[in-house]
Amino acid sequence: MLSSVIGGARVPAGPRPYRSTDPSRTSEVVAEVSLADADDLVRACEAAREAQDAWRDVPPPVRGQAVAALGRLVEASKEALARVVTREVGKPYAEALGEVQEIADTCAFFLGEGRRLYGQTVPSEMPDKQLFTFRDPVGVVAVITAGNFPVAVPSWYIVPALLCGNAVVWKPAEYAAACADAFYELCAHAGLPDGVLNVVYADGPETFRGLEQALGRGLVDKVGFTGSTEVGSRIGELCGRHLQSPCLELGGKNPMVVTEDADLPLAVEGALFSGFGTAGQRCTSLGTAIVHESVHGEFVRLLDEAVGAAAVGDPSGDVLYGPMIDERFADGFEKVLGWIGPHHSIHGSTGRITAAAPRDGFTGDADAGLYYHPVVVDGVGPADELFMNETFGPIIGVASYRTLDEAIELANAPGYGLSASIYTTDPAKVFAFRRRISAGMVSVNNSTSGAEAHLPFGGNGRSGNGSRQSGMWVLDQFTRWQSMNWDYSGRLQKAQMDVLEIVPDPGFRL
C-alpha cells in the first residue's frame, strides 16, 4: 500500500484507502493508496519548513548536482516509468516516453541554472555607493498537480523549486498515485536531504483544508497548482486571503484558425493530433477548429477521412489514443456528449467503443476499458456549451468564419487563453493573429499541443493567472528578489537629495 512521505519517512497506512485502476481494464488495480488527511498535509509543510533551513544554504551549483542526478536516474529508468504512466493513466507508450523525456530535459536545463542563478550589480545615483540584487528562495512551495501529465508537469514545479533552494510538499492526483510514487522514488534517490521533498496523497477536500491551515500558520510561501479552472479559482481566492500569488495553470479551450491559404492536409494532421491525442485530455487539446468558409467543407471532409483511419485502443500499442484516464473523466465526457445539440452535424460515433477499435491493433477488453470514439461536431458557435467550455475528451468542434477579425473574435470568445494555433501561408495574418489572440502560447502551422522544456508555458483568463512555467521565466516564481545598497563613502548620502546635478545650458542654439 502506498502512503505519503513526510520528512523522509512513510506515513503508516490510515483509514482512507483509495484504489487507482488501469483505465484499459478497469477491474485491474494499479495502486492501493492510503490517503492522508489535512493534518498530514500540515505536518508535511512543517517538515519542509525545517528542511528548507539547511537546503537554502547549499550553494546553487551544488543543488544543481541533485537535479543532474535526478536527470540521470530518470534517463536510466525511462522505459520503466513510461510503462507506469501507460498503465495507470492510459497514455500511449510513445507519448509516455516523451513525457518522461521532458523530465530529463527539465533537469538538463536547470542543472545549468544552478550555475547561473544570477543577481545583478546596479549603478547608484551617488558616488562610492554600489547597488546589488540577489535571488533568494521563497521558502516552502506546495505543489498540487493533475494526473493527465502525471510526471512531467510535477517536474516543471519540483525541479526548479528545489534548484532555487525551496523545500516542496507535493500533492499529486490520487488517480495517478503509482506514477507519482515512482517519480518520488527517483527524486528521493537523487541525493536530496530528508524533508526537502515531501509527497502527500490526499483527496481534494482534505488538501484544501490542509492548505488553508498551513497558509494560516505561515507554513507555505508559494502554491503551484495545475488543474481545473474551478478548483484553481478556489486556490487563487485562498492564496489571495494570505496575500500570496500562486502559479495557476488551468484548463484550456484551445482554438485553431485555418485560413483560406492554409496547407489543409497539414492543418488536418495537426487537428487530429491535438484534438484526439491523449483522448483530448490535455490542457492544450484542440477545442475548436475555426475554418475559413471557402475551405470549411474540404477541411471537414479531410478530417472525417483522417478520423476514420485513426486507431484507438490499447495504449501499449501503436494507437492515436487510448482510454480516458479515469472513471471521473469518462463520466465527465458522457456529460459533454449531452451538450451536442440536434442542429449540429456529428461526424464519428458518439458512443463508447464496445467491440473493436476502428482499426487493427486493439487487444484490450473494450467492454472494461474507458474507450470513446473520436467525435467531430460541425457547426458550433458561441451559443453552444461545447464551443465555450473545455470538454477534456476526444471531441472537437468546427466553426466557420469570413474575416480574420471574426476568426480572432471567435477564438477569444470562450475566455480561456492557454494555447492557440493558426494555419496560414500569409505572414501578415500570423502577426495580426499573434497580437490579438489572448493565448499565452501561439503555434504557427503547428498544432495547439506540445511544449519544450525551455519555453514559457502557461495561460491567461480562464486558463491561469499569467504565471509561466518552464525555462528561465519560472525562476521568478520560485525566487524573490532582494536588493542591497552598500555605501562605502563614509557619509550619509541620500538618494534624490544628494545627487550630483547636471546643469545644461537651455538657451544654447546652433
Ligand SMILES: NC(=O)c1ccc[n+]([C@@H]2O[C@H](COP(=O)([O-])OP(=O)(O)OC[C@H]3O[C@@H](n4cnc5c(N)ncnc54)[C@H](O)[C@@H]3O)[C@@H](O)[C@H]2O)c1
Ligand atoms: N494549464 C496546464 O498546464 C494544465 C496541465 C494539465 C492539466 N490541466 C487541467 O487540469 C484539469 C484536469 O485535471 P483534474 O480534473 O484532475 O483537475 P482538478 O482540478 O480536479 O484536480 C487537480 C488537483 O487538485 C486537487 N484538488 C481537487 N480539488 C481540490 C481542492 N478543493 N483543493 C485543493 N486541491 C484540490 C486534485 O486532487 C488534483 O491533485 C483540466 O482542466 C486540464 O486542462 C492544466
